[in-house]
Amino acid sequence: MKILFAASEALPFIKVGGLGDVLGALPKTLHQMGHEVHVVLPLYSQIKPQMREKAHYRCHFSFPHAWRDVYCGIFDAEIDGVSYHLIDNEQYFKRPQVYGEYDDGERFAYFSKAVLEILPKIDFFPDVLHANDWHTALVPVYLDTQYRLMQGYGNIRTVFSIHNIEFQGKYDPFILGSTFGIESRFLPLLTHDRDLNLMKGAIECSNKVTTVSETYAKEIMNPYFSFGLDTILAPRSFKLSGIINGIDTVLFDPATDKNLPANYSAADLSGKKVCKAELQKELGLPVREDLPLIAMVTRLTPQKGIDLFYPVLNELLGEDLQLVVLGTGYPEYERFFASFEPYHPDNFRLCAKFDAGLAQRFYAGADLFLMPSKSEPCGLAQMIAMRYGTLPIVHAVGGLSDTVEPYDPTKKTGNGINFCSFNAHDMKDAILRACELYGDKENFTAAQQNAMNGDYSWDKSAKIYEALYREIL
Numbered sequence: 103m104k105i106l107f108a109a110s111e112a113l114p115f116i117k118v119g120g121l122g123d124v125l126g127a128l129p130k131t132l133h134q135m136g137h138e139v140h141v142v143l144p145l146y147s148q149i150k151p152q153m154r155e156k157a158h159y160r161c162h163f164s165f166p167h168a169w170r171d172v173y174c175g176i177f178d179a180e181i182d183g184v185s186y187h188l189i190d191n192e193q194y195f196k197r198p199q200v201y202g203e204y205d206d207g208e209r210f211a212y213f214s215k216a217v218l219e220i221l222p223k224i225d226f227f228p229d230v231l232h233a234n235d236w237h238t239a240l241v242p243v244y245l246d247t248q249y250r251l252m253q254g255y256g257n258i259r260t261v262f263s264i265h266n267i268e269f270q271g272k273y274d275p276f277i278l279g280s281t282f283g284i285e286s287r288f289l290p291l292l293t294h295d296r297d298l299n300l301m302k303g304a305i306e307c308s309n310k311v312t313t314v315s316e317t318y319a320k321e322i323m324n325p326y327f328s329f330g331l332d333t334i335l336a337p338r339s340f341k342l343s344g345i346i347n348g349i350d351t352v353l354f355d356p357a358t359d360k361n362l363p364a365n366y367s368a369a370d371l372s373g374k375k376v377c378k379a380e381l382q383k384e385l386g387l388p389v390r391e392d393l394p395l396i397a398m399v400t401r402l403t404p405q406k407g408i409d410l411f412y413p414v415l416n417e418l419l420g421e422d423l424q425l426v427v428l429g430t431g432y433p434e435y436e437r438f439f440a441s442f443e444p445y446h447p448d449n450f451r452l453c454a455k456f457d458a459g460l461a462q463r464f465y466a467g468a469d470l471f472l473m474p475s476k477s478e479p480c481g482l483a484q485m486i487a488m489r490y491g492t493l494p495i496v497h498a499v500g501g502l503s504d505t506v507e508p509y510d511p512t513k514k515t516g517n518g519i520n521f522c523s524f525n526a527h528d529m530k531d532a533i534l535r536a537c538e539l540y541g542d543k544e545n546f547t548a549a550q551q552n553a554m555n556g557d558y559s560w561d562k563s564a565k566i567y568e569a570l571y572r573e574i575l
């Protein structure tokens with residue numbers, strides 16, 4: 103099959119969140135299964151020079167978009183059998199940030215159109231075009247409204263994946279023509295709750311809509327989780343399914359991870375003790391094997407459940423445990439966590455930065471990994487933690503509920519600890535239960551073994567995507 107992914111981030115070039123991880127691993131796995139896979143992404147100025155150098159100039163041209171002609175350069179790279187095409191336009195992608203610019207709608211509309219414009223230039227018309235999240239939601243919309251009758255585009259089937267329904271690309275309907283270059287007769291296709299809603303347009307136009315866990319696929323048909331799209335998704339449940347993400351098990355392997363002071367495996371966990379002691383030293387915490395070390399590696403945003411800490415953080419830090427947080431995000435959350443550090447120098451640290459190497463040392467050095475997300479489409483962090491033998495404590499929603507099974511000491515099954523209602527004291531209770539389990543070495547080790555022996559690879563999920571693609575073809 104000929105498969106083309108369109109996305110706003112993809113490893114090994116650029117990663118801001120879990121989307122970058124998924125777009126790094128899924129195309130590679132599909133290639134290994136024998137498919138011809140291409141990935142299109144923007145050539146951001148944030149791409150590191152050593153990766154930037156891997157992409158070679160192919161050509162440039164301009165295409166009509168809305169009221170003007172726009173420049174489009176194509177840079178190509180081939181990595182692990184996957185062909186990457188990076189779209190060059192410095193007006194849009196030479197910016198201080200990947201996301202969060204005042205004109206993100208315009209930037210990603212341009213990118214979505216470029217994805218379709220480059221197909222004749224790269225001489226690749228895919229069987230399946232797979233778009234991801236609101237940034238590329240206009241790809242299936244442009245395809246259906248502007249390209250279908252052009253040579254090569256007629257038979258392309260489309261899949262749209264929702265990695266996070268919170269961000270839908272909502273704009274004033276007034277800019278439909280001027281910014282998005284779409285004729286006013288298509289206004290109803292894109293309108294939802296009186297906004298232009300790009301994600302809604304993609305749901306309408308795509309042959310299949312997927313999201314990243316089975317539970318989240320059900321949850322987003324419910325107003326509590328849907329950010330307003332349940333009324334669109336529920337009637338279209340016939341084309342909606344949930345496919346759990348995997349992780350890159352080669353990249354995330356405690357036996358070979360070069361970021362760690364010591365390597366280890368499920369068969370020999372001694373290196374994990376070294377990782378814990380070194381992490382405690384690195385963070386300036388007392389080196390205490392007896393205390394459970396609980397880590398978080400997260401965006402500091404409401405979705406990640408940070409609000410739950412306000413009523414209980416002080417109580418929690420009075421317990422025999424160490425809590426370390428690696429994350430950036432809302433300044434008020436950073437200030438809140440930072441304000442606790444001076445009062446709990448021996449058992450609390452906030453590292454307010456994005457640091458991939460340090461994240462690996464957190465996953466390896468901690469005993470427990472806390473992820474109290476209010477909602478969680480899939481969640482990769484809990485799977486990485488489990489692979490590193492660090493037991494997740496999670497709010498049982500979305501992908502967290504599909505991947506973390508509460509440990510049962512009678513049957514010795516399960517790989518983590520969960521709590522079921524989004525409530526601060528329920529979270530605290532789960533943390534204390536986890537600390538108790540830490541004190542019970544036999545059961546803790548059994549749960550660790552279960553976690554480390556789980557299958558988090560992409561193999562199973564990539565086969566489900568393959569079957570889905572075949573179905574629409």
Ligand code: ADP
Pocket residue numbers: 118119120121123399400401428429430455456457458461480481482483484
């Ligand atoms: P989301 O995509 O919603 O942010 P996921 O759990 O799916 O959450 O993926 C988050 C990814 O980003 C994980 O690989 C996690 O390790 C990484 N990450 C999050 N915050 C940081 C940080 N401050 N430093 C390094 N890596 C981080």
